Amino acid sequence: MTEFRELTLGGISVGMIYAAIALSLVLIWRATRILNYAQGGMAMFTTYIALLVINHTGSYWAGFAVALASGLVLGGVIERLVIRPAENKPPLNAIIITIGLLVFLEGLAGILYGGQFRSFPAAFSITGLHVGSAALGVSANDVFVAVAVLAAALLLAAGFRYTSAGLQLRASAFSPPVARLLGVRVGRMLTLGWALAGLIGALAGVLVSPSTFLYPNSMDSIFVLGFTAAVIGGLDSPAGAVAGGLILGVALSYVGGYLGSDLVPLFGLAALAVVLMVRPSGLFSPAATRQV
């Protein structure tokens, strides 16, 4: 029973990381109909920047803030610089451009920081919490990870729902031409969507790096599972992204704990296959309609 509780709580903590990556993918997918394969690479790069700041100033929170800010800027700059020019080209081109960015960022990180594994500090203690004398199986930092991603997701949802920029973002995602006719600067909204996705990705990078170490490819497997979570939840649904991340995180935590960690990727494939067999557009997407 203790093991079950530990695996569940640990799974929720990891699942929130997948949820953050999934959320950033969904943001970009809804805004520009592009899958951003560079999301993991961008998160890796901003985490390196955070590490530099932390080593320089000695303050974790300064690094945390700089990571989020640089994620915001990086997302916006990438959209303006290389995604916008590819707007009217075949859709695969944009995908290849994001793959090129991923390769470039990983190469650049290797050049600037070297390939060795670096440890990244955690925000709070990583020793297990206790209730009375019973070990809870999670650390204060695990709680922080879950709370931070949840807070970011809720803030984002509130922003989409209650602010003017959020309404414009939704309008541009729903129908760019109509939004444009109504006076929305759709181009700016796309940049904003990418910037927000960069921020969420950067958050994921900072939160996951204490447990994975930091190296140029450190986000690759996180990205693949985040992508899987987004597909399971449905790429059009931010709530689905969070739910998909949690489901995947907890399920893979059980598989890793009870059956062995080398089965985790295979089980991820199986979970994805089962979900897509039943619902080819993910769990939380509205019923698929195909235009004739």
Added chain:
Amino acid sequence: MTLVRHVATAAVLAVLLVIISSTVSPFRDYQMAEVACYVVAVAGLTVLVGLSGQISLGNGAFMAIGAYAAALLLLHLHWPLAVVLVAALAVAAAGGAVVGVAAARLRGPYLAGATLILAVALPSLALRYGLLGGDQGLTVVINSPGFLGPSFSLTRWQAWLTCGCALITLVLLANLARSRVGRSWRAARDDEVAAALAGLNVARLRVLAFVVSAACAGLAGALLAVTTSIVSPGAFTVTLSIGLLTAAVLGGLGTLPGAVWGSLVLVLVPTYVTDVASSHGLSSSVGSNIPVAAYGVVLVVVMLTFPDGIQGGVHRLSRPLASRLPAWPGAPRRRPPGPQFRAPASEHQEEGSL
């Protein structure tokens, strides 16, 4: 007629390749073999993505199937090499049929996600089962055949073998693309509903494309196994699968010459940049990462400047040149200038471009 033309082109290329491989160093022979392996895999992928319109980020997994099948057959059953290659191709094709059936309902990003995790998950099987050699992998040793003489270099034989297989694959795929099947693929890609109304079985066509693509990948994997003489999970990572897709799009999606350009870039750009970096005395962490960064830059720049890939660029640059030459008798009539009909978004290659 087309068959004759394709075979004649392949024969000329074969003679050229034999001449080249006989004059260059063993290392260049090895690189030729490597490029040829990738050509086989990328050509299969370009048919799947470019002609049938289904994205796959998981063809590296089919390469792994082919490579492991070939290694096991060579190690345990000692079958002759030609039979092993055909068997590896068949096993991978069967895997492609399974994935194709599962994928037939999926579209765009959902298909991309499913095939991506396939590429991650399948090689991890090797860590689970001892028969597959675990992390170390399996070692495959082949010798050059006796009739070439005892002193014939092994790398040159590997180059001949892989280039020969690549040419055969290209001829077969070129004919397939010009056949009824290829036309049906294009029809189903451009408008699924119209294709179904015209009597095509769209689902079966989509599965068939996966089978053809996986068969090519399986053959490529088997060839790579005998070229590098080792089969390990580390050789078939997601990076390989993504590399195949980038090569197909970089070269020019849906075109077989494009598959050759893309494979050349995939193999030669990193080697070339490494040579330049090491000759300038850069440290190893910088030297080993510059090729990676350079490949990323090449991808982005080519996609922005030549949206139809290298083959599209070659086409575009050679057209004004060709139009100045007098037309030869029996040449196909050029389309009249003026607005041309263009199908929506997915149309980015012309009928005769393969």
